Amino acid sequence: MSTAEEREDEMKIDPARASTLSSNLMNVISRMRSVIPQATQEGGPRLVAVSKLKPASDILCLHSLPAELAKNHPPQIHFGENYVQELLHKAEILPKSIRWHFIGGLQSNKCKTLAEQIENLWCVESVDTEKKANELEKGRKALAEKLSKTAASSKLESRSSREKLRVYVQVNTSGEESKSGCAPGEETLSLCKHILTSCTHLQLQGLMTIGAIARSKEAGEGQENEDFITLEKVRDEVSEALKADGLSNSKLELSMGMSNDYESALRCGSDEVRVGTTIFGERPPKRSEAEKS
Ligand SMILES: *Cc1c(COP(=O)(O)O)cnc(C)c1O
Numbered sequence: 001m002s003t004a005e006e007r008e009d010e011m012k013i014d015p016a017r018a019s020t021l022s023s024n025l026m027n028v029i030s031r032m033r034s035v036i037p038q039a040t041q042e043g044g045p046r047l048v049a050v051s052k053l054k055p056a057s058d059i060l061c062l063h064s065l066p067a068e069l070a071k072n073h074p075p076q077i078h079f080g081e082n083y084v085q086e087l088l089h090k091a092e093i094l095p096k097s098i099r100w101h102f103i104g105g106l107q108s109n110k111c112k113t114l115a116e117q118i119e120n121l122w123c124v125e126s127v128d129t130e131k132k133a134n135e136l137e138k139g140r141k142a143l144a145e146k147l148s149k150t151a152a153s154s155k156l157e158s159r160s161s162r163e164k165l166r167v168y169v170q171v172n173t174s175g176e177e178s179k180s181g182c183a184p185g186e187e188t189l190s191l192c193k194h195i196l197t198s199c200t201h202l203q204l205q206g207l208m209t210i211g212a213i214a215r216s217k218e219a220g221e222g223q224e225n226e227d228f229i230t231l232e233k234v235r236d237e238v239s240e241a242l243k244a245d246g247l248s249n250s251k252l253e254l255s256m257g258m259s260n261d262y263e264s265a266l267r268c269g270s271d272e273v274r275v276g277t278t279i280f281g282e283r284p285p286k287r288s289e290a291e292k293s
Pocket of ligand 1: 103104210277
């Protein structure tokens, strides 16, 4: 736990940095809009700013813009994080109006904490086993119970006690062994069914892929990334199968596209791109868990 002074330091905004981040964000938004005009607006594809390994003050810059920058673009609401400890800390000190996306490799034993402790966790994008879905379900259920108690005593209904935790099933579209995610096909469908039938506190939002780096480089040269085409196909097949079983009629979203390939992803029907480096700059190397304490 940090002291008030340490927190103040972590949240201090440097005007030059704020201006850089703001113009980087503006560039990404306008490039998105040159592919899909309604991007980042109501009903259009959303932008998740991936802030992993970046300071809380960077997030604050984009979320609570200084007045002179706020006229250029709206405050950024969706932020993505990869590490549970880092997200727990940031969620504690940053405004509750932020919608957090957990997009990193997920360990089953951290799922309950994640879903229970972070009220404004908007979605978890890296669900690839029933066990992880079940642990997230347990955490959200515990949170809902806690909130309904406090809501009853204060006669206020909290937004989160009504809202389910959105989840995306991560699909390994490239088939690389190093990538996590469900195999396209039966494994993906079966996890989607499990979430819809057994996890009442979760809402199946869609499918997510990371894709292969080499392919995203090709995509930069005018060819669309094969992983994006695959994910769209898997989504259509899964949606059909769910519909046939009477499980769901709502359209599943596609979360795909990062700094190198978000325009290609949008052309392939992405509903959400996750952009880090292009907004925040290169990340420092990730420290090991052991070095952190
Ligand atoms: C880090 C990360 C991103 C952002 O990557 P950039 O190349 O920095 O834009 C997007 N999605 C996932 C799952 C990530 O881990």
